[in-house]
Amino acid sequence: MKYQSKKKAVVLLADGTIFYGKAVGGDGTAFGEICFNTGMTGYQEIFTDPSYFGQLMVTTNAHIGNYGVNNDEVESDSIKIAGLICKNFNYDYSRVAADGSLQDFFDANNLFAVSDVDTRALVAYIRDNGAQNAVISTDVDNIEGLKRQLAEVPNMDGLELASKVSTKEPYFFGDKNATIKIAAVDIGVKKNILRNLAKRGAYIKVFPYNATFEELSAWDPDGYFISNGPGDPQPLKEAQQLAKEIIARDLPLFGICLGHQVIALANGISTYKMHHGHRGINHPVKNLLTGKGEITSQNHGFAINREEAEAHPEIEITHLHLNDGTVAGIRMKNKNCFSVQYHPEASPGPHDAEYLFDQFIENITKAKVTA
Template identity: 45%
Template sequence: MKALLALEDGRIFRGYAFGALKEAGGEVVFNTSMTGYQEILTDPSYKGQIVTLTYPLIGNYGVNSSDVESARPQVEGLIVREKSSIFSNWRAEKSLEVYLEEHGILGIERIDTRALTKHIREKGAMRGFIALGDNLDVEALVAKARSLPEMSGQDLVKVVTTSKPYLWQEKGTFKVAVIDCGVKFNILRELAKRGCRVEVYPAFSTAKEILATKPDGILFSNGPGDPAALPYLVECAQQLIGKVPIFGICLGHQILSLALGGNTFKLKFGHHGGNHPVKDLFTERVTVTAQNHGFAVDPTSLPREDVEITHLNLNDHTLEGIRHKKLPLFSVQFHPEAGPGPHDTTYLFDNFVSLMEESHA
């Protein structure tokens, strides 16, 4: 079936639908990863967004029940150049098309994804609407795109967070309370690998409730939307800082930065992919990182008497990491858990465990 993508600035792209045959709308972004489409689809940080994959052939290794980062696909829609008509992998359980259909997600293929990506890079991420059929009213679809809520000001964490606490791994040397802002399963897996008892709590949990469980450490997870629209999480972080070691990832990094007095801003088209070079300013080591965020922390807004910058993005020199000078707290904008992406920075989970060990010494 024919499909049409209409962007809020009036640019249109024509293609063919697959997956669930239904309309879709959201902020259109692009991801430069060459593999890992299933992990991308199930990453809660993509809630409210239609994802364009820049790699030209998608679906060739199918889908399985193990390579997921949440319970279901979270994207509003998927845009690809070509959907593979066959899939071949010993772990595959079904095709990408069937997977999307089962979960009510629309895909659109035979789009010029290079042109779309170039347009987003030049004009910025923008709202888009995908409709099905022939002889569509383009002006009406552009108007629908413009009527969608903007990403700035949106609290999407409340949509993706768990409704009640749950235990990921029961046994462990240290008890880690993970505040679920849209947590990826690989964060939980990395903590479990290091012998942590992993407990996951809703984003609306209070600091008092978290501290009552007597955690050895707290992790603020990744998640979708605008960090400035999450005052309840910032307040929770402020009340937790200094009590136990804290680690923040992506949105969690932004929340901790806001709690420490910083400000955030929206990036033009965000960072989405598995090939972003980041420099550790203390070791001068450069690592290739996985990233997925549309907002960033303003480094000039942080109180330098308490906070020091630890990591810098070498593509656009945006802030990628901080640590507190006196308290056991650090955070990074990139994704050390990968899923998908390089594993260059998984050592940060070891650093978190070391902080908990030091607090017990």
């Protein structure tokens, strides 16, 4: 067990609001958009989710680090959050299956964290005033300097971040002898999405965020997938053009989260930045096609325009978020294309929505039969 630092630290929001805490390790400063996740478990998966790139994560669960880390419980090759803000940081852990402590994991990834923050008050403030840029730092005597630096941090609205987390070169995932080939565009893909496709008999080739239809189709895939990811979907012009070309050819297409927003934009449906987003593992969604409810894992700060989706002659809304009525899923009426705003692969979270992967595989299988 490592000695807990008692060094004072500050959480400074862009509007000038200040919260105080203590540095988890040594000195540090980190900038990003502040947001919160309400999940009671799965912190390692959350911290390594590429969709959180550039964000300061506030965890609402009172204890973080209590079960350590496990090398198999990652969603990418490194920590993707910009920094952590929590109430109680556990330097020791009690899980037999753990490979190490969370502090060691943070140290290996050069991540700065602040604990002993009144996270209930901070989350309530974000809920009332919206997500905004912030800085966490041990430089508590330089508030004015931190404010000047914070003013230079770009806002998430309009910010393209997919290129920061996407693979640089194509790679393969799954069994090369599988009967189904899927071309996946990585705009921040989680590993568990690839696992879910592979365990359903798919061999996946993962392409960079700006890959063209010609590059994907040269592999002769049976289906196409556009992943989750961070940032604003509007600057992703290459991905939008790719979606348009796949849709025009009526090829099987599935999108998750940021991929869902890209598909909406490809159909002329606008997106907008939400007040504080959806981030947690207990979000209620209604499947309008079956009438059934789902408890879902969600992580997004943007959403698609519901009125425009309802008015679109080729779009059918398939899922709605029951807390605020935002669009949680769509499908095209005359094309082999559908998408959801939430995370059916969860990790962490419930498995209520895993059927969507089965649906995608079924769409591909039917398309192969009729081809």
